[in-house]
Amino acid sequence: xxxxxxxxxxxxHFGSWRTVDVTSDxxxxxxxxxxxxGYTAATCNRHTQLLGKAYKLAIRTKKxxxxxxxxxxxxxxxxxxxxxxxxxxxxLKKLQA
Numbered sequence: 001x002x003x004x005x006x007x008x009x010x011x012x013h014f015g016s017w018r019t020v021d022v023t024s025d026x027x028x029x030x031x032x033x034x035x036x037x038g039y040t041a042a043t044c045n046r047h048t049q050l051l052g053k054a055y056k057l058a059i060r061t062k063k064x065x066x067x068x069x070x071x072x073x074x075x076x077x078x079x080x081x082x083x084x085x086x087x088x089x090x091x092l093k094k095l096q097a
Contacts, residue, residue, distance in 0.1 A: 006043070006046045006047045006049075006050055007050055009034070009047060010047050010048075010050055013030055013033075014026075014030070014051070019055075019064060020064075022051075024069040026068075027051065027069075028071055030047075030048070031044050031048065031071065031073065034047065041073035041074060041075050042073075042075045044073055045072050045073055045075060048070050048071070052067070052070045055070075
């Protein structure tokens with residue numbers, strides 16, 4: 001079974017960086033790169049959410065004293081985005097037309 005991990009691309013990009021070298025600008029650039037590769041806003045947020053949680057844990061355990069600001073993208077989801085792929089909803093739309 002294949003599991004899709006949000007940590008892998010994050011590790012590939014920031015894995016060799018020192019934690020103090022990860023800045024808000026670097027995270028913003030990472031997000032821009034993900035968007036250029038076709039990732040959705042929600043997926044970008046899941047990636048950076050993991051980064052934020054790692055920083056929070058490091059601060060809580062007193063390994064770090066501060067964390068960079070990690071921007072979040074808007075995840076507006078339209079009902080049609082969800083229902084277009086559901087066969088029952090497609091049938092309902094046909095009946096309503």
